[in-house]
Amino acid sequence: MKNKYTWLFAAIISPTMLVSCGGDDAGQQQMNPMAMAVPVNTIQVKQQSVTGRDTYPATVVPLQEVELRPQVSGYITNIFVQDGQRVKKGQKLYEIDQNKYQAGIQQARASLQSAKANLARAEKDLERYERLAERDAIAKQQVDYARTEVQTARAQVAAAQAQVSSASTDLSYSVINAPFSGTIGISQVRVGAQVSPGQPLLNTISSSDPIAVDIVINESELGRFTNLQQGKQPDSLFTIRFNNGEQYKHSGKLVAIDRAIGRRSGTTTVRVQFPNPDERLVPGMTVSLNVLNQDLGEQVVIPLKSVSEQLGEYYVYVVQGDSVVQQNVQLGTRVDGDVVVREGLKEGQQIVTEGIQRLRQGAKVQLGGPEQSKPQTGAAK
Helix, strand or coil: CHHHHHHHHHHHHHHHHHHHHHHHHHHHHHCCHHHHCEEEEEEECEEEEEEEEEEEEEEEECCCEEEECCCCCEEEEEECCCCCCEECCCCEEEEECCHHHHHHHHHHHHHHHHHHHHHHHHHHHHHHHHHHHHCCCCCHHHHHHHHHHHHHHHHHHHHHHHHHHHHHHHHHHCEEECCCCEEECCCCCCCCCEEECCECCCEEEECCCCEEEEEEEEHHHHHHHHHHHHCCCCCCCEEEECCCCCECCCCEEEEEECCCCCCCCCEEEEEEEECCCCCCCCCCCEEEEEEEEEEEEEEEEEEHHHCEEECCEEEEEEEECCEEEEEEEEEEEEECCEEEEEECCCCCCEEEEECHHHCCCCCEEEECCHHHHCCCCCCCC
């Protein structure tokens, strides 16, 4: 009986001793620093040649644009241009029936001649009365009347001259000329249409070469663009890229910054002028305006995937010995999968590129993978 219970006691104790021994081994493994290290891939920070650009959505606008509207009433008798035609300053565009205005100027000229003749008669009468008054051969009151009549005649001549000028203006308004060289749009009226002052819109003419591109900037960027406007602007400072990815071959120059910041929007408009000899830029077109920034020449460039963000701040993990520290960085131009670091890193430092999700400040790391020996690709240019 004793042997029976001895065997049972041994059967119970043996697993317990095995578990206890195994637990000691696991505890030793957990205390092993290498078992706690996070495997990561790293690269060494290097400098690369960079041409950094900031991109803004932009709208093409003409430097000059005018709506053509009639200033006198009548019927359209002639249209001298075709829709979409290039026109020169002073070129005839539209003609309104001139018969009424030609008759008006003839009548005004006749009235002017009559007023001049009346003035001449009154001046001669005054001259004769003044000679008689010198010999006391006429009443002084008669001389005064003659002088008043001369003044009235002169006023009539001035009024007649003004009427001739008004009639001449109306006649000139019956022919609408191009106020500047540019491109005319599609006509909104045809021959025979009746028009009156201000109505309807006849057409629109806009200048095409040079042309402008407008962008909207935040208040915080105003100082930068003001300095660009006042300083020497290099040829490649402002460039355009079309929506299909094509690069416009001409570069631009900053010509104007709007007079004020919008109270609600906190933005203002910047205008950049471009040559447009081939009329590739059309008013109303949307393009991308590229502006050179401070990221020029040799700059620190790292993969964008190595950067983390927290509460609007960016940081990377820098390897120091067998652990990592968080290092805040100021980012610059982003191109493809890389980003310029303006502040926070120096050439030669080693940063983590993979395994970032499991890291924290001071975490132990185990370097793995040959990524640090691979060249960085996709650098900003």
